[in-house]
Amino acid sequence: MIGSRLQHIRGARSQEAMAKELAVHKNTYSRWERDEREPGTTELALLVEAGWNVNWLLTGEGPERLDVLQSAIQVAETHAGYGSQSVSMEDLTLAIETAEQGLEESDRTLPPAKKAALVMAIADILSKEDGEMPIAKVLRLIRATA
Secondary structure, eight states: HHHHHHHHHTTTTTTHHHHTTSSSSSHHHHHHHSOOOOOOOOHHHHHHHTBOOHHHHHHSSSSSBBHHHHHHHHHHHHTTTTTOOOOOOOHHHHHHHHHHHHHHHHHHHOOOHHHHHHHHHHHHHHHHHHTOHHHHHHHHHHHHOO
């Protein structure tokens, strides 16, 4: 559950301190930890900026920290004979924002694992399309993911 992973990220800090870092009310943050609600794109982007892997946060899969993920990607690419290419924080943030916009426009919600898969697919497409992606493609991805 996302709540337990948020507790892990918070560590010894108080919920109030963590809520302040994410610019939300303490009650909102508390609901996230109780899995009553989920953080939005703005808060996810702040966690990404702090080095947390949003895929791990949403699904529990993969490494917790982006630096570990980057290292694993670089090792895999090196062994596969590819150059070192990675998803930038900006691309990942844009992918999250694009996914949220598409979900809102299609009036759909996705469970964390499917949302993470959607974000990763969008990030992959964005990296190939110079940061621009028509909303129609996002809506098709959402329909395929749902």
